[in-house]
Amino acid sequence: MKKSIFIALSGALLSPLFAQAQTKETTVVTKEKDGDVEMYVIENKDNQDTSKKSTTYISIGSNGIRVSDKKKEAAYKKKRFQVQWGMLDLGLNLLNDQTVYNVADPALMNNFANIPADKVNGDIFSLKNGRSWNVNIYPVMFNYKVVSQKNFKMNLYTGVGLQIYNFRFNKNITLQSEPDYKIKMDDVAFTKNKMSVQYLTVPLMLNFNHRIDKSNWLTYGFGASFGYRLSSWTKQISGERGKVKNHDQFNFSDYNVNLNAEIGLGEVRFFGSYQLTNLYKTESITHQPIAFGIRFGGI
Secondary structure: OHHHHHHHHHHHHHHHHHHHOOOEEEEEEEEEEOOEEEEEEEEEEEOOEOOOOOOEEEEEEOOEEEEEEHHHHHHOOOOOEEEEEEEEEEEEEEEEEOOOOOOOOHHHHOOEEOOOHHHOOHHHHOEOHHHOEEEEEEEEEEEEEEEEOOOEEEEEEEEEEEEEEEEEEOOOEEEEOOOOOEEEEOOOOOOEEEEEEEEEEEEEEEEEEEEOOOOOEEEEEEEEEEEEEEEEEEEEEEOOOEEEEEEOOOOEOOEEEEEEEEEEEOOEEEEEEEEOOOOEOOOOOOEEEEEEEEEEEOO
């Protein structure tokens, strides 16, 4: 009885619309769900112009009367899954040195050659931070829109990319790979002393977008990335030896795990990462890279 009265009342309210739609084809749809009744009057097209389709519809139901534009609503109901091409990070590296420099520890001292015990400390690995670059390249990203509304979006995205650490040392240290892995203090003054490690990396990020105004969004997110070491090498330049490059594993771990974060407003974005795992296989030296910088592109 309640539904019949509701439908009758809805028809009475919609009768002016029928009177004005004499030149247009209309479709009336009645839906019932969970005790609610909704009636839709959809203007399909203009009889005198068959190519013109109306996008306005009226919904009258137990939740009230709503007039909306299908095009506008459709804009916020796009496909949940999307592919995005290209994201680039440019930033700087730091080293979080968690090594316990106990010179009485044979495992620690076994990492060094020709370095006196009183010189074995974190200063050996001091960096030229302004020249220790971090580069992350993501050719393709895959995004799933968990929530997609007019003023708020939540995304879960992943992809595949290349994570590159470049470390520029202040000291004249050399990573020696033969016959055994050692870190030694060289007798040559290097004008450039660089170590680089590259990983194939897969990020998994939860990303949030809040509309600030008509054209700008506040974006922030967090997640993790998982990497596999592809290569590692050193590059040294000096007057005595010229340019010398050495590709080797250098006792580096083959895997890494990072915590990642991002934040931005509009097209300006920043990123940060902290490596949870040790850079080296051995536990006697514990270095965890930190990277931060500017992000170009993104979800």
